[in-house]
Amino acid sequence: MSTATTPRPLTDLLSIEDLDAEQVTAILDTAERLAEIAARPIKKVPTLRGRTVCNLFMEDSTRTRISFDIAAKRLSADVINFSAKGSSVSKGESLKDTALTLKALGVDAVVVRSSSSGAPVQLKRYLDVPILNAGDGWHQHPTQALLDLYTMRTHLGDLAGRQVGIVGDVLHSRVARSEVQALQLMGAEVVLVAPPTLLPPRIDSWGVRVAHDVDEILPHLDVLYLLRVQRERMHRAFVPSMREYARTWGIDSSRLARLKPEAIVMHPGPMNRGIEISGDVADSDRAVITEQVANGTAVRMACLYLLLAGAAASAENDDDRDPAPAPAAASDQARDGAEVEQ
Amino acid sequence: MSDGVRMHDERAAEPLRGQGELLLAGGRMLDPASGTDQHLDVRVRDGLVAEVGSDLAAGDAEVVDCAGLWVTPGLVDLHTHLREPGFEHAEDVASGSAAGAAGGYTALCAMANTDPVTDTAAIAELVARRGREHALADVFPVGAITKGLRGEELTEMGEMRRSTARVDFFSDDGIPVADALVFRRALQYATAFDAVICNHSEDPDLTAGAQMNEGEVASVLGLPGWPHEAEEVMIARDLILAAGVGARLHVPHVSTAGSVEIIRAAKAKGVRVSAEATPHHLSLDDELVRSYDPVLKVNPPLRTEADVHALRAALADGTIDCVATDHAPHAAETKDQEWEHAPCGMLGLETAFAVVNTELVASGLLDPLTAIARMTTGPAAVRDVGAHGGPIEAGRPANLAVLDPQATWTVDADRLHSRSRNSPFHGRELTGRAVHTLLRGRFTLRDGQVAASAAQPQEETL
Numbered sequence: 001m002s003t004a005t006t007p008r009p010l011t012d013l014l015s016i017e018d019l020d021a022e023q024v025t026a027i028l029d030t031a032e033r034l035a036e037i038a039a040r041p042i043k044k045v046p047t048l049r050g051r052t053v054c055n056l057f058m059e060d061s062t063r064t065r066i067s068f069d070i071a072a073k074r075l076s077a078d079v080i081n082f083s084a085k086g087s088s089v090s091k092g093e094s095l096k097d098t099a100l101t102l103k104a105l106g107v108d109a110v111v112v113r114s115s116s117s118g119a120p121v122q123l124k125r126y127l128d129v130p131i132l133n134a135g136d137g138w139h140q141h142p143t144q145a146l147l148d149l150y151t152m153r154t155h156l157g158d159l160a161g162r163q164v165g166i167v168g169d170v171l172h173s174r175v176a177r178s179e180v181q182a183l184q185l186m187g188a189e190v191v192l193v194a195p196p197t198l199l200p201p202r203i204d205s206w207g208v209r210v211a212h213d214v215d216e217i218l219p220h221l222d223v224l225y226l227l228r229v230q231r232e233r234m235h236r237a238f239v240p241s242m243r244e245y246a247r248t249w250g251i252d253s254s255r256l257a258r259l260k261p262e263a264i265v266m267h268p269g270p271m272n273r274g275i276e277i278s279g280d281v282a283d284s285d286r287a288v289i290t291e292q293v294a295n296g297t298a299v300r301m302a303c304l305y306l307l308l309a310g311a312a313a314s315a316e317n318d319d320d321r322d323p324a325p326a327p328a329a330a331s332d333q334a335r336d337g338a339e340v341e342q
Numbered sequence: 343m344s345d346g347v348r349m350h351d352e353r354a355a356e357p358l359r360g361q362g363e364l365l366l367a368g369g370r371m372l373d374p375a376s377g378t379d380q381h382l383d384v385r386v387r388d389g390l391v392a393e394v395g396s397d398l399a400a401g402d403a404e405v406v407d408c409a410g411l412w413v414t415p416g417l418v419d420l421h422t423h424l425r426e427p428g429f430e431h432a433e434d435v436a437s438g439s440a441a442g443a444a445g446g447y448t449a450l451c452a453m454a455n456t457d458p459v460t461d462t463a464a465i466a467e468l469v470a471r472r473g474r475e476h477a478l479a480d481v482f483p484v485g486a487i488t489k490g491l492r493g494e495e496l497t498e499m500g501e502m503r504r505s506t507a508r509v510d511f512f513s514d515d516g517i518p519v520a521d522a523l524v525f526r527r528a529l530q531y532a533t534a535f536d537a538v539i540c541n542h543s544e545d546p547d548l549t550a551g552a553q554m555n556e557g558e559v560a561s562v563l564g565l566p567g568w569p570h571e572a573e574e575v576m577i578a579r580d581l582i583l584a585a586g587v588g589a590r591l592h593v594p595h596v597s598t599a600g601s602v603e604i605i606r607a608a609k610a611k612g613v614r615v616s617a618e619a620t621p622h623h624l625s626l627d628d629e630l631v632r633s634y635d636p637v638l639k640v641n642p643p644l645r646t647e648a649d650v651h652a653l654r655a656a657l658a659d660g661t662i663d664c665v666a667t668d669h670a671p672h673a674a675e676t677k678d679q680e681w682e683h684a685p686c687g688m689l690g691l692e693t694a695f696a697v698v699n700t701e702l703v704a705s706g707l708l709d710p711l712t713a714i715a716r717m718t719t720g721p722a723a724v725r726d727v728g729a730h731g732g733p734i735e736a737g738r739p740a741n742l743a744v745l746d747p748q749a750t751w752t753v754d755a756d757r758l759h760s761r762s763r764n765s766p767f768h769g770r771e772l773t774g775r776a777v778h779t780l781l782r783g784r785f786t787l788r789d790g791q792v793a794a795s796a797a798q799p800q801e802e803t804l
Contacts, residue, residue, distance in 0.1 A: 017562075096678055116680035117553075117564040118634030137682070138564030177564055200561040201569075236550075 010306045013132045014120050015140045016181040024185055028150050030310075031295070031302035033324050037074055038297065045324055048077035051308050054107040056082045056098065056123075057134070059115040063269060063293070064134050064143075068111045071300035075323075077308070080107065095119060099126035109308055112136070117174075130307040138174050144268050145178035147299040149186060151292050152223055155264050160187030165217050167193040167249055168227030168276050171200050171238075175268045176227060180208055193217055193249065197238045198229075214249055218258040226251060226267045226276045242275055252278040256286060264288050363387045364783070365400050369408025369744060373415060374715035375733035384413055386740040389783035393736055408744055411777060414714045415732035416448025416741035418721040419691065420618055421515070421594060421666035424450065424481065426472060427465070428457025433671035433761050435472035436795045438691070439479035440759040441669070443786035443793065445691040446743035446776030449722075449730035450479050453515045454486040461486035461497040463505035470507040477796035478786045480741075482727055485509040487528045487539060493519050496528055503535040511725040513540035515594060516641070518576060520546050522583065529589035538616075538725055540592040541580050543601070544642065548572035553682055555628040555643040563631065565681065568643050570598040577601050581608045581615060592724055593617040595668050597642040599652030606661045616724045618666035619653045621697035622688055622766055626650070630766075636677055636684030637764045640670070657716055658707055664720030667694050671762035689765040692758050697767065699747055699774030710747070744778040751775055759792055 007022040016024075037043055053072040057065055065081070072079045084098050093101075102110060109130045112120045117137030124131050135141040149159065156162055164183050170176040170192050177200075183190050184207060191209040192199065203210055211217050218224065229245055239245045256265070265277075265287040273279045281287060305323045364386040371382040371394070385393040385403060419442065425433035433441075435452070442450050452469050454460035460469060466483040473481025485502040489495045491514045502509035512532060519525040519541055532539050549572045554560050556567020577593055581604065584591035593605060596617050605617050628644045638644060656662040670687025677684050698717065702708040708716070722731025729739040755768040779787035786793050 094675065094678070095680055114680065116682045118681045121634045122636075122680065136564075138566075140564070174564060177562065201556045201567055202558040202561045205558040205561065 010130075010303070010310060012124065012130050013142050013303055013307065014124065015133065016142045016145055016178045016185065019185065021185050024146065024149065024182065027146055027299065027302050027306060028153060030306060030323055031150055031298040034301045034305065035295070035298035037301075037324055038294070044074050044076055046076045047305060047323055047325070048072070048075040048308055051108040052078045052080060052106070053304065054080045054082050054102055054105075054110045055134075056084065056102065056110050056112045058084045058119065059113050059135070061113050061135070064113060067293070067296045068134060068300050071297050072304055074297070075301055075304055077304065080105070095122060096126055099123050103127055109304065132303060132307060135174055138172050138177070140178045141174040141268075142178050142182075143296070143300050143303060144175050145182035146303070147292060147296040148179060148225070148266060148268070149182055150295045150299050151266065151288055152264070154291070154295070155288065156222055159183065162188045162222040163191065163220050164188050164223040164225060165191045165193055165221040166225045166227065167214060167251070169198045169229045169233060170194050170227065171198045172230070172233070173227050179225065180206060191217055195239050195245070195249065198233070214251075215255065215258060218255060219260065221259060221263050224251065224259060224263060224265045226265065228268070228270065228272055229276050246275050250276055250278065251281050253280050253284070256281050256284065259286070266292060269293070363392070363401070363403040365398060365403040365405045366408050366413050366742070366744060367398070367400070367405050369411045369413035371413045371734060372711050372714045373732050373734045374711055374719040375415070375731065376735065377711075378734075379711045382413075384734060384742070386742075386780065386783045389740055391734055391736055391738050391740050394734060406744070406778065410746070410748065412710065412714070412745040412747055413734070414446075414743045414745060415718040415734060416730055416743050416779060416781065417446045417695065417717045418449040418727055418731045419447050419667050419669065419694070420451045420592075420664060420721040420724055421620075421668045422450040422452055422691065423455065423668070423670045423687065424452040424469070425671055426456065426469065431761070432673045432676075435469065435481060436476045436478070436797065437759060437761040438669070438671070439473060439476055439481065440792045440795070441689070441691040442479040443779045443781075444759045444776060445693070446695050446745055446779050446787070447691060448479055448741040448743070448779060448781045448786070449482060449727045450691075451482045451484050451511065451725070451727070454484045454513060455491060455516045459486050459490050460484065461489050461491075463498070463501045463507065466502050466507035466509050467505050475795075475797040477781065477784070478793065479781060480728065480730065482511075482725070483507050483509055484515070484540075485512045487512045487514045487519055487541075488524065491517050493517065493521055493524060496524075496531055499532060499535060499537060503537060508726065510535065510537045511540065511592070512537055513542070513594065515540065515542050518542045518544045518546055522579060525580065526583045526587065529584050529591070530587045533587065533589050536590070538590045538592045539584070540594050541576065543573045543576040543580065543593060544568070545572045545575045548575065552643075554631050554639070555645045557628060557646060559628045559631055563634070565631075568641070570600055570645065570649070573598050573642055574600040574604055578604050581605070581613055584615065585611070585613045588614070590614045591616075594666065595620050595623060595642055596653065596656070596662055597623045597645050597649060599649050602652045602656040602661055606656070609661060616663045617661065618664045618721070619657055619662045620666060620668045621690055621694045624650065624653050624657065624665070625697050625701045626766060634681050636679060636681050637688065637766055637768070639681060639684050639686050640668075640688050641686035654702060654707055657702070658712070663716070663724065665694060665698055665716045666721065667691050669760075671760050672764050673761075674763055677762070677764050687764065689755075689758065689760050689762060692760065693753055693765060693767045693772065695745060695776060696751070696772035696774040700772045703747070704773060740780050740783040742780040743776055745774065746777050747774050749773065749775040749777075
């Protein structure tokens, strides 16, 4: 992880599995530099001026979509929002035709969200522009994991050897899959705490510790990461009832008291208050959930920057290229950029 | 509908070509029915094998040089989806039997999940007749076990058995008969006609929403899995029920090591069971699914490497009786979707011999005669496929394949004869290929070129 070497350029962000620790560190470092833009009166730099980013959202999403939208706009990219809910042939246009349409429109990058695991990987077959996975099925949500690392790093510094407990519905969670891989990349130790019915098959192959007793685990953690548990899981006998789930695995203030004083509580949102997390825990000063949201913008800006400008920069060996130039220079161009979007 | 005709080689369509006397000379005859593995010539006259022997005189016969090649019975596939009637955009009897001819097959068992379903004698006779019209392979329809594949009421098996299609093999393939009572009655009823019942081995409760093999890869890919237990539970149930009523059970596309163990134990106890494995389950595993290429989506799913090895061993020791392709064409527009929306199924007819030869014979696991047995006598023992599967002897119809075990080729899905392109072997280099295929003495494949359909084009648009 020498800072002297240039990390492998980022060509796509499909899965955390494709990244190495150097690339992750580069993304987080870039995000740190870009975060400062949010504090400026005019929150915009011209870095991606003239570039078109398409947000292809084939599954409902408000939070992630808005976060990507803001991230691209703060870098002065033109943003196209393409909703193609339910893209199978039976419901409308196929993934292939959608991809060919985007190709014909000449977009420079595609941010894709799909309810189907693997859709961003499949899209890559038809599109030769960078593809950024904004969540696919149960598979991956890499920017969520990166913004979580960023948040953890802010609070804990180096993550090597840190204990992170992920509690909840791991089976159906794309966040958990990305999160575990990202944490392992940074040297953190992960323990999954869940009902056995909500753990993925062959969990022994993940290289994590698995526990079922949340109370026993809490005192050892530096980070308690809670996952959303959906009500529909009651129907196919995953868990007996919401009540049983909340009492056995949910985090309330008495469980919060078992954590180390410096440990933080995280949640990718949206929360089910009263189920996996009680309202007072969500609102406590131990919870960094709104910080996660704020950091999401900076991390997504960093990803877009490295995908669209970073590769070109390293190809030209132009290490000095600044993703966040001075505010004065930015403001004029930012206004131009805003006009383009009208 | 003329696609099937367009792609055929006109040269091979000359009516007299292959109709006169032929001498297949200098080849290695592999005839499992007679246990023959030696260099013998085969004379073909009037659609029949006229003579088998060493160094036969050519006389007036056209000599087909088979030096370095294997002369075998035409291959027999117990499990083919020809898609006609109903899904002709993916395949029809003409294109599917052209694919069969290209793969060395002379007999294809057409699965019942057509539209309308092959659940009456009328549909079964239609499918068989289409095979005769095109004359590229003999088509033996599989009848549905239950009306409309709904798993509720039995089909009129007796009438299908007595029809000109002579259906003696029933399956709701693709859909398990989940209701144990209905399935038990189907087994009992079929014994009246000495028919074979074949159940798609999958407990549907255990596979709700399944997308690939449940295991390490599915865990990472975030795809819900078919647990191997879902297959094994159903096979165990079916074997217990079949043993109880003394019925004949055929287990299709065995895919797990556990299934092999269950079948092996049942055979040891004398249960009347036969089993098949597909070329893809014998050669590919679920690691490939990491690409999310929907061509690799199939039911049962590609399993693990350990399962592949268990299937190979079971094929070698006879626990699995035969290789069946489960040739399942899907049009590109339906297959090329998000993984979860893509239908299950892979092409198989044109690559089956090559896969078996490359993966099992070249590796030394199967000797050539056993490999050919699993593709000829093996399936022919499961149901009545007439004069297919050997033996190759004077007086019998000349249903033959001439195979080149050394030919190395790269599979190109765009150049296959199937109307669909969903070959999991696309881009792979395989060794072994059919050179000639003869159906009753007529070339359906000659020098690697498929003959034209015998059907008139106007008849094709029925």
